[in-house]
Amino acid sequence: NPVKKWDKKTFILYGEKDNMTEKCILNSFVERNNCILDILKDGEHFFHTSEQINYLNNWIKKVME
Numbered sequence: 001n002p003v004k005k006w007d008k009k010t011f012i013l014y015g016e017k018d019n020m021t022e023k024c025i026l027n028s029f030v031e032r033n034n035c036i037l038d039i040l041k042d043g044e045h046f047f048h049t050s051e052q053i054n055y056l057n058n059w060i061k062k063v064m065e
């Protein structure tokens with residue numbers, strides 16, 4: 001079920017090499033709902049390396065300010 005109108009401020013962290021979420025679907029959602037998108041270079045769908053986890057933790061702190 002696609003969301004017709006998303007009216008909450010939304011931040012998305014997307015892994016550049018995500019193999020589960022199509023970039024065109026993500027971009028469509030971001031544009032339609034005015035989301036703030038951050039793309040993690042070399043990131044995948046699941047963040048599992050120490051670098052990815054550190055980036056995620058810092059990203060969460062930044063968007064929660």
